[in-house]
Amino acid sequence: MSANRAVAYVGPGQVEVQDIDFPALELRDGPGVDPANVGRQCQHGVVLKVLATNICGSDQHMVRGRTTAPRDLVLGHEITGEVIEAGRDVEFVQPGDIVSVPFNIACGRCRNCKERQTGICLNVNPARPGGAYGYVDMGGWVGGQAEYVMVPYADFNLLRFRDRDQALAKLLDLTMLSDIFPTGFHGAVTAGVGVGSTVYVAGAGPVGLAAAASARLLGAAVVIVGDLNAERLAQARGFGCETVDLTQGGLGERIAELLGVPEVDSAIDAVGFEAKAQEAGAGEAPATVLNSVMEVTRAGGSLGIPGLYVTEDPGGVDSEARHGSLRIRLGLGWAKSHTLHTGQCPVMRYHRQLAMAILHDRVHIAKAVNATPIPLDDAPRGYAEFDRGASRKYVLDPHGALDGVRAV
Missing domain, CATH: 3.40.50.720 (NAD(P)-binding Rossmann-like Domain)
Structure with missing residues (x-):
């Protein structure tokens, strides 16, 4: 397998869907990758087939040209997918698992991770504490608005859903667990x-x-x-x-x-x-x-x-x-x-209990945020409409997992 397509920032106000490399269990050089991270081996990681990946307001800051994001940076830090390959050091996650990916990348080994401060992991970004997928100055980890993506430290980072069929049925709600729902919840808890x-x-x-x-x-x-x-x-x-x-x-x-x-x-x-x-x-x-x-x-x-x-x-x-x-x-x-x-939400502090609230119908978060699935190829339209103030949470659907699905 070699084909992969992804949404990339190409200039202020512009994104496009590009052909990119199929992910490997290694952080290769590319737009936005910290030089000290190039060549980093990730046998503790997995490759996911992306089932749902969301456009975030944080992405819009980059797309508006309000950061130092480089051209061709692959976007996307809100990821839900199916494991299709696992590195030799992965012990508890297997191909076929449906998983939610916290937007903050965390090693699980440093002091901050052990204190549940996974938004400021000390080992994933040479420039500063904290790393994320597809975001400027966050280490250069390739974004997940793509057909396939690599996720490091899989055993620690991933939230695995035990019931595959239940997870797929609730996919439009569960995709909010990677960022937006825990982030909003974190705001409420800390307030x-x-x-x-x-x-x-x-x-x-x-x-x-x-x-x-x-x-x-x-x-x-x-x-x-x-x-x-x-x-x-x-x-x-x-x-x-x-x-x-x-x-x-x-x-x-x-x-x-x-x-x-x-x-x-x-x-x-x-x-x-x-x-x-x-x-x-x-x-x-x-x-x-x-x-x-x-x-x-x-x-x-x-x-x-x-x-x-x-x-x-x-x-x-x-x-x-x-x-x-x-x-x-x-x-x-x-x-x-x-x-x-202030600061990044430590997603792993909340995502399991919020998943339970979704799976047992205590909350309908997709309906609350007006989650709206669109094909990956429609990402430029989604970004443009969101930038104009559309009251929708656009969810990119690279493989048709959300065909015909609407928030309920």
């Missing part, structure tokens, strides 16, 4: 959401919707979602959330109308560094969301920040923003004794 909480979620994109669904799963009394996009707000209302149209202004006033007080117990920033000022037609203001969630979170409350912030942003609004320095009202957060939690 301190629990039974009876009042919660504000900034952003009604897929991660925000996943965070809102997670807050409801955790027992929140009221979940309020704010956005500038009416279609995305309608999606949030569809599974029981209150919503705030931020083009109308007055976030605190609207929260007061809903709760009787202009504050919430917990807040989640599901927007990140490309935030826009909270009024119709306004331009970027990258600290807007962080400042607004501090304003509306009660004293002593917590902020979960799954939204992405970067160290280098070539398209930043000013010289400070281009290096990840934002004008955050830290004094406000300090005065209110807020707890802020």
Whole structure:
């Protein structure tokens, strides 16, 4: 077997489906691969036939030209697949297994992995803690928006579904386990959401919707979602959330109308560094969301920040923003004794229990985020529509495993 096709970034606003090498149990040289990782042997890895792989908002940051991603970088870090080849050092995963792949690559051997901080593994990326598939500055591991992909440290990383038929039947929901669902859940957990909480979620994109669904799963009394996009707000209302149209202004006033007080117990920033000022037609203001969630979170409350912030942003609004320095009202957060939690979600901390919630119909995450399968060849269209604000979570279907499937 030698053929493989994948989605690659080719320039600002552009992706294309390219012919690439069939994966080997070795990290070869290529676009974005850290030189110190070239030639790395991965007999602890497997090759997957990709059954579902999702377009993520984090991918869009690269595709918009807002990172230092190189041309021809193969994209994709949300992967669900079938094992077709296992390295000689793989012990517990076998060909034929259906598995979910955490987007963070983790060795399972370093101090951080042993402390369940798999988002900042010390051994997979020579440049900094933490690695991921198909992402700039994350070690150069080839992305999974492809027909086939290699996954290292398979015994540690992969979540294997015991019942193959059940997994295939729930594939559209289970594909959310690689990133979006655990990331949204992590945002809710780190924000301190629990039974009876009042919660504000900034952003009604897929991660925000996943965070809102997670807050409801955790027992929140009221979940309020704010956005500038009416279609995305309608999606949030569809599974029981209150919503705030931020083009109308007055976030605190609207929260007061809903709760009787202009504050919430917990807040989640599901927007990140490309935030826009909270009024119709306004331009970027990258600290807007962080400042607004501090304003509306009660004293002593917590902020979960799954939204992405970067160290280098070539398209930043000013010289400070281009290096990840934002004008955050830290004094406000300090005065209110807020707890802020940032960084990559450690997917393995949550994915098993979230899988159980899916498999036993405790949550319908694909419906919540409006998961929409499309063929691999339609990836450029999916990226373009998502960039224009479509209220959909596009799921690429390289082998027809999701033919005729819709979220329920």
